[in-house]
Amino acid sequence: MVMRIAAAVLGFSMLLAACSAQTGAGSDETTLVPAAGTLPDPSPEAVAQFDPTMLGWLQDAMAKGVSDERFHNAAYVLIQDEAVVSKGYFGSRTLGGDKPVDETTLYSIYSMTKPVTGVALMILYEEGAWALDDPITRFLPELEGLSVAGEAATRAPTMQELLSHSAGFNYGPGGVTGIASGRNDIMASESSDALVQAVAEMPLLYPPGEGWSYSIASDLQGVIVERISGQSLNAFFQARIFNPLKMEDTGFYLDPETRGRLSDISRRQQASGELRKVRSNVLGQAQSGSRFESGGSGLYSTLYDYQRFARMLANGGSLEGVQILKPETVALMSSDLTPRGAKTHPTYTLPGGLGYGAGVAPVVDADRLRWGPPNGSFYWHGAAGTWFWVDPENHIVFVGLIQTMDVGAARTSQRDAMRLVYMAKRDS
Numbered sequence: 163m164v165m166r167i168a169a170a171v172l173g174f175s176m177l178l179a180a181c182s183a184q185t186g187a188g189s190d191e192t193t194l195v196p197a198a199g200t201l202p203d204p205s206p207e208a209v210a211q212f213d214p215t216m217l218g219w220l221q222d223a224m225a226k227g228v229s230d231e232r233f234h235n236a237a238y239v240l241i242q243d244e245a246v247v248s249k250g251y252f253g254s255r256t257l258g259g260d261k262p263v264d265e266t267t268l269y270s271i272y273s274m275t276k277p278v279t280g281v282a283l284m285i286l287y288e289e290g291a292w293a294l295d296d297p298i299t300r301f302l303p304e305l306e307g308l309s310v311a312g313e314a315a316t317r318a319p320t321m322q323e324l325l326s327h328s329a330g331f332n333y334g335p336g337g338v339t340g341i342a343s344g345r346n347d348i349m350a351s352e353s354s355d356a357l358v359q360a361v362a363e364m365p366l367l368y369p370p371g372e373g374w375s376y377s378i379a380s381d382l383q384g385v386i387v388e389r390i391s392g393q394s395l396n397a398f399f400q401a402r403i404f405n406p407l408k409m410e411d412t413g414f415y416l417d418p419e420t421r422g423r424l425s426d427i428s429r430r431q432q433a434s435g436e437l438r439k440v441r442s443n444v445l446g447q448a449q450s451g452s453r454f455e456s457g458g459s460g461l462y463s464t465l466y467d468y469q470r471f472a473r474m475l476a477n478g479g480s481l482e483g484v485q486i487l488k489p490e491t492v493a494l495m496s497s498d499l500t501p502r503g504a505k506t507h508p509t510y511t512l513p514g515g516l517g518y519g520a521g522v523a524p525v526v527d528a529d530r531l532r533w534g535p536p537n538g539s540f541y542w543h544g545a546a547g548t549w550f551w552v553d554p555e556n557h558i559v560f561v562g563l564i565q566t567m568d569v570g571a572a573r574t575s576q577r578d579a580m581r582l583v584y585m586a587k588r589d590s
Contacts, residue, residue: 199410199466200265201239201249208245216586217248223578224562228253231437233547233566234428235263236575237465240583241473241559249465257426257439265466268411268424269563272459272544276380278399278471279457280325280521282387284487284495285402291390294322298329301386304358310366319370324379325520326499330366331377348378351454354385354395371501376510380521384457395455406484407474409467414455416462424462427546429567440567459545465563468550472559475540476552495520496540496552516541522552533577534584547572551580556587 209217217240224236235253239246251263286292292301297318299306308315310330319329333348351357361382367375384395391398396414404412416424428437463471470481475496479487487495498517506512515531516523522540525531535541535553543549547564549572562579566572 205245208247212586220582225252232571233564236564238562243557255425257428268462271463271548274544274548275461277521279380279383283383284491296321304362326518327379328374328504330368330370374504374506380458407470412463412467414460425565427565469561472550476559534580549576
């Protein structure tokens with residue numbers, strides 16, 4: 163596998179200057195106490211644990227996606243043992259614009275909202291508000307009497323099945339593709355209650371616990387957080403996660419000042435190869451006047467903010483003396499919670515070697531997955547190409563942010579980054 167990856171990247175030339183790279187691996191300067199909202203420069207001690215040539219390949223791979231016009235910008239950070247190993251910023255905030263990407267650039271993170279919602283629900287789990295075997299109808303009574311293939315389901319899904327996307331739900335007609343194309347407006351619900359009512363009218367794809375399907379489940383989790391806490395999802399996130407972690411730029415809403423820092427989203431046109439801007443509000447981001455805050459896809463964030471969230475998970479639920487979750491709770495949410503024997507529904511297929519926990523996909527068979535991270539690592543991504551993973555064994559955190567609706571380009575960049583990081587890592 164190493165030889166195959168090496169062959170794929172040996173042809174990458176040094177493209178950093180052409181692609182607006184602002185910082186990278188191996189910097190001689192280390193900022194021990196960075197300014198608020200900024201990442202420190204790479205630590206020489208941390209860089210020494212990696213092969214510098216292959217860290218350069220990682221930079222080149224991210225830069226090449228921009229120079230080849232597969233996407234118009236990218237940002238990433240690699241952290242080990244709480245020290246920055248490598249970081250980079252490439253391209254412009256707007257398509258064809260002259261404002262470079264930096265740590266203040268806001269990204270539509272879409273399904274990277276799901277791990278945040280998972281953490282919120284696990285906070286309430288620690289407080290004894292719910293149990294894994296509770297029926298979801300304890301909190302969502304509107305979902306009594308769900309049907310499967312025209313017949314009443316024999317039971318309601320459990321909270322564990324809701325967490326692990328094995329409850330039988332879908333994203334409505336056409337799934338995620340239906341939402342993006344406008345054929346399915348379930349994500350345009352005017353309120354959380356309206357969302358639940360819409361779900362109540364959808365048949366399940368299979369009896370609860372007998373399958374796996376990527377679904378509206380995280381949005382229902384967000385509604386449960388609201389109903390247990392008595393707060394809006396945004397208010398709960400801010401009070402219990404974002405404010406304690408100093409994630410000042412993460413939330414459901416953009417004011418006029420912050421909107422100017424939002425990255426465009428682009429897609430490469432098949433016929434012309436040209437990048438074009440696409441709408442960014444089709445997958446659940448709250449609109450003016452809406453009272454529905456999507457726990458599955460609604461957040462905006464920055465590289466700085468999301469690496470703080472990921473580091474909290476990597477540290478077993480704590481960051482800089484602030485505890486969000488207990489270590490055993492992080493271990494639970496990042497374990498495979500899918501039922502034994504559950505069959506994946508063809509609406510969305512998890513790669514072999516991954517399971518699913520509370521908003522994250524744990525690596526359960528690294529040899530089968532062949533992406534680089536070992537068993538016990540966990541990962542997730544967003545529809546516009548954002549991704550992150552946490553590797554507890556090697557104390558590694560990686561966050562990558564791009565903005566493209568080209569699934570192929572996004573997945574290639576994500577997997578190349580994973581493999582290159584582990585090629586670069588020196589054996590302890």
